[in-house]
Amino acid sequence: MQVYLVGGAVRDALLGRDVKERDYVVVGATPEQLISQGYQQVGKDFPVFLHPKSKEEYALARTERKQGQGYTGFICDFAPDVTLEQDLIRRDLTVNAIAQAQDGSLVDPFSGQQDLENRVLRHVSDAFSEDPLRILRVARFAARYHYLGFTIAPETQSLLTEMVKAGELSTLTAERVWLECEKSLSDGAFSEFLNVLASINGLHVISPELESKWGDELYHTFQARFDYANKLQINDTALLFSQITLSLSNDEIKTIASNIRLPNEVRDLALFSQTHQTTLSAEKPTSEAVFACFNQLDLWRRPERFEQVLKVLEISQHQPISCFESLTKAAKQARAVNPQQFIAQGIKGAEIKTALEQARLEVINSYFS
Structure with a gap:
């Protein structure tokens, strides 16, 4: 039985990047051997095991053959005679x-x-085209390593374009598309991710509307926004995703939310930010507009929502x-208005709400006319 470190850990170590997780491949072993050594199998039909102490993943060497459509239609063969x-x-x-072998030597049969x-970034073999998820993975890697000068090999770029043209992206589940977006957002290079998808005519998997608007100007706009967020070390997914939806309509944002199953908090912040950006970004908003904005954001019960929109x-x-x-300041003081003070004055029923709103509006009027 031979154990090798593989994949991202080897790649990132060679690039001088921090290694966040380690995956291993085991050659010449059976599931029974690993289980007898205390490894815990993950799933019944997939030869991946968790180390008894480190909990790192150890996968039996395997081959795959395509059966069916999409990125899940594979049959695995993980016999002990499968080679590295x-x-x-x-x-x-x-x-x-x-x-990487246990002695530190590298095994690199494909000139990685x-x-x-x-x-x-170059695909290993023609089998690449059997898995449509790899379209998004390559876009994500190209975005992540863009700062190091990485580009996609011409033959791989052509293959990606052909896969998109053949409709392969349509076989991906909405949840899987969002997961890849989420990973790219956490990498801090989402503008590059979108640009790669646009270059292979695949941006419609996220938003046909965004694809129709795409160009150098929009790309550089997004790039500047994510650069600013990176400088402030902002990594909140909802804050970052909202940067690409500010130029879209509410209906277009709702379409994206439906297409890729945006989490509710991401969808809602995108909608709130798009709706209220004109009022809140104005140099001199009217007090009535600010009050309406506070009400629609439910500032009184959800002040964090208002703060998030300001950060977007x-x-x-x-x-x-x-x-x-x-x-x-207006938000803080308006929230401090307490309906109990009107009840103490003998005001009752619906008149309490009227008095409360009037008092809040007077506070806002002191800042905005």
């Missing part, structure tokens, strides 16, 4: 198909090290909005 090279050839990119040096707008403008101080 047979396991590596089923991987997506050459830079992910490098293995050379592609790392040349900053090229700050990222989009690369600085706090012009009325930030006045808005935050």
